């Protein structure tokens with residue numbers, strides 16, 4: 297498979313973790329967001345939304361990580377990213393959605409560019425913006441973890457799930473925006489547990505071929 301992504305993109309990071317957990321080999325094609333390669337006509341032909349990542353499975357070109365990861369789960373069921381019964385799976389999806397639907401989209405590059413260029417925000421204001429939505433999301437994530445009371449070292453039990461696949465890149469990004477993760481000891485502990493797994497370690501932004 298061919299992964300079009302960017303080392304520091306949270307959604308590319310998310311997809312690398314999912315592919316690694318499933319044990320799927322992939323070649324990486326770097327799309328450098330810093331020089332707006334994602335806005336090129338060439339990349340638009342791959343992903344009309346001009347966002348990374350995209351996955352060429354050899355059979356189809358896929359976009360949108362929630363759709364791609366659900367496809368991976370259906371096509372390569374083991375190890376399961378959505379284990380348990382329907383209620384457990386809904387809970388895991390809810391944790392992932394806090395990141396995927398409510399934190400990441402409002403802190404995306406194009407939103408921050410609009411804040412800077414159309415609304416006069418400086419770096420401090422942009423960092424405040426990001427910290428606001430990360431904090432609201434992580435507070436809710438943490439409260440759900442407590443409410444679910446699932447135990448185990450990962451976000452939902454003793455094995456990594458979709459919830460961890462979404463959480464770890466968002467923690468990485470929170471650190472980049474200088475958000476103090478110590479506010480959420482449970483989340484920091486999950487991040488540490490994930491860092492102990494090869495699939496997560498190999499997906500880290502700093503280890504990607506385009507990292508600079």
Ligand SMILES: N[C@@H](CCC(=O)N[C@@H](CS)C(=O)NCC(=O)O)C(=O)O
Nearest residue numbers: 305306307347348360361404405406
């Ligand atoms: N919902 C999409 C979001 C993809 C996305 O927003 N990717 C970011 C990088 S993490 C991007 O390409 N941003 C470019 C920009 O905002 O200009 C997905 O999950 O695949």
